[in-house]
Amino acid sequence: EAQVTQNPRYLITVTGKKLTVTCSQNMNHEYMSWYRQDPGLGLRQIYYSMNVEVTDKGDVPEGYKVSRKEKRNFPLILESPSPNQTSLYFCASSPGTSGTDTQYFGPGTRLTVL
Amino acid sequence: DAKTTQPNSMESNEEEPVHLPCNHSTISGTDYIHWYRQLPSQGPEYVIHGLTSNVNNRMASLAIAEDRKSSTLILHRATLRDAAVYYCTLSSGTYKYIFGTGTRLKVLA
Numbered sequence: 001e002a003q004v005t006q007n008p009r010y011l012i013t014v015t016g017k018k019l020t021v022t023c024s025q026n027m028n029h030e031y032m033s034w035y036r037q038d039p040g041l042g043l044r045q046i047y048y049s050m051n052v053e054v055t056d057k058g059d060v061p062e063g064y065k066v067s068r069k070e071k072r073n074f075p076l077i078l079e080s081p082s083p084n085q086t087s088l089y090f091c092a093s094s095p096g097t098s099g100t101d102t103q104y105f106g107p108g109t110r111l112t113v114l
Numbered sequence: 115d116a117k118t119t120q121p122n123s124m125e126s127n128e129e130e131p132v133h134l135p136c137n138h139s140t141i142s143g144t145d146y147i148h149w150y151r152q153l154p155s156q157g158p159e160y161v162i163h164g165l166t167s168n169v170n171n172r173m174a175s176l177a178i179a180e181d182r183k184s185s186t187l188i189l190h191r192a193t194l195r196d197a198a199v200y201y202c203t204l205s206s207g208t209y210k211y212i213f214g215t216g217t218r219l220k221v222l223a
Contacts, residue, residue, distance in 0.1 A: 004157075031209065042215035043158070043201065050209055058210055090157050099146035099165070099205040105157030 002027045004106035006091050012112045013081055021076045021109050023091030031094045031101065032074040033058070034066065036087040037108075043090070049074055050097050081113040118202045118214035125220045126192045134187040134217050136202030141182050146205045149176065149187045151198040152216070158201060161187065197221045 004025045013019055025032065033048035035058075045058030049068040063085055065077040074093075078085060088110050092103040119137045126132040138147065146165050150158040162169055162176045164185070169176040175188040189196055199216040 033211065035213075040215065043213040045211055048209055056209070059212070097209045099144065100163065102148065102160040102163065103150075103211070105159065108157050
């Protein structure tokens, strides 16, 4: 089944403790992206990747890192999480980067930083 | 960067058509208009997209204004399963996606 998977689905952590949220897609998609979703603010893009080893900032990149060493994986790294990073996170992928390509979203990771 | 604005919420009766508006007055000539919906406790899913002409698929129709500064997602017969948050977004050409805050659609039985 074609899908985007995220792990973990739920995570509670404390301020400053480094964490990684994994994202993997099995559709051989070139483009991958991370979003955070907060009440009243909708979906905001954190980082995206056009292909292996090519990443760029979205609208809210502060406090996050990403890497794209393999085509299928796009982990989101919080080196020193803070409470304002408590949010619902979604990973997405799409076949390419043209305006006609649609995104496939993962199920989400709910992160709480105490 | 182009941004979109949508009403926060809308209501519809079951079996009736629903027109969900989106304003994108700063859209550029190469931006595609995409619509996604997010069912409760799920990630967003693709609904439809277009550039200039109106588009139809099995889920919905997309009507795009002639000046492209607004668009409308049309659900021809709303069902209870269509209750979701609907997002209008533009592809900016630099691979960045900018989502609005979405419209929460409530369908009344």
